[in-house]
């Protein structure tokens with residue numbers, strides 16, 4: 001077999017459903033191991049991209065290859081694992097039996113016992129799927145995605161609905177698999193997930209990739225500071241001290257995004273001497289994401 005240089009390659013990819021342009025010209029090249037997060041709001045086009053990459057949807061124009069093959073071809077499938085957003089497993093087989101069955105689809109699978117150990121399934125490998133908790137179900141699905149020892153794995157919102165402990169547990173299993181030289185492409189709404197887990201983040205908005213960088217570099221895209229406090233001042237007053245930056249109110253706290261932090265702080269303290277719980281920090285991914293989503297792209 002010839003050496004595959006691209007694990008995932010998209011060139012000017014477009015996907016429309018009737019008049020809806022779900023993917024609006026994506027260029028993407030992934031040729032390394034690691035975790036690649038596609039981050040975007042509802043309707044950004046993330047699932048459409050994953051479904052095209054799996055050959056579950058035809059592309060409208062442009063080109064797309066997975067592991068050097070046409071998406072959906074046998075050769076692509078044998079080098080790919082997946083958890084889809086609405087993945088469910090039958091209850092008629094135990095988890096271990098399902099892993100054995102999936103292993104049989106691949107030419108060089110991992111051992112079933114190693115897969116059970118890596119995904120921490122010991123305590124429920126002999127149970128049916130419906131008896132598992134949400135976190136256990138996701139780990140069982142992940143076991144099916146990796147048992148074939150694929151180079152490329154797609155995870156569509158793998159941790160949606162999980163509590164933070166279950167999410168962190170799955171993150172560590174995903175990281176471990178990436179560290180074995182695998183490429184994991186996952187979609188998520190969770191900024192914290194992309195920030196903690198990914199080697200590279202692609203922010204999607206309206207069918208386009210509007211930023212594509214390491215988490216550290218994505219953070220650098222937005223300059224300035226975030227001043228957070230509890231204050232009696234109105235949003236209009238806060239806006240007047242932000243130097244053109246944004247103001248958001250979240251519960252009891254107001255947040256001012258400013259590029260002139262000294263000026264903003266001086267005015268804030270003089271206008272409201274009673275303000276409380278003042279902190280100044282670097283913009284979080286939330287702030288950056290909000291700005292990128294509004295710009296509609298250009299990266």
Ligand SMILES: Nc1ncnc2c1ncn2[C@@H]1O[C@H](COP(=O)(O)OP(=O)(O)OP(=O)(O)O)[C@@H](O)[C@H]1O
Nearest residue numbers: 017020021022040041042043044045046047048049
């Ligand atoms: N099968 C379909 N038929 C028609 N329109 C569709 C279909 N699938 C997706 N769309 C539309 O394409 C756009 C992108 O949807 P997609 O599911 O890819 O976004 P997403 O980023 O995965 O959203 P979410 O985070 O809510 O899952 C949306 O406007 C959606 O309504």
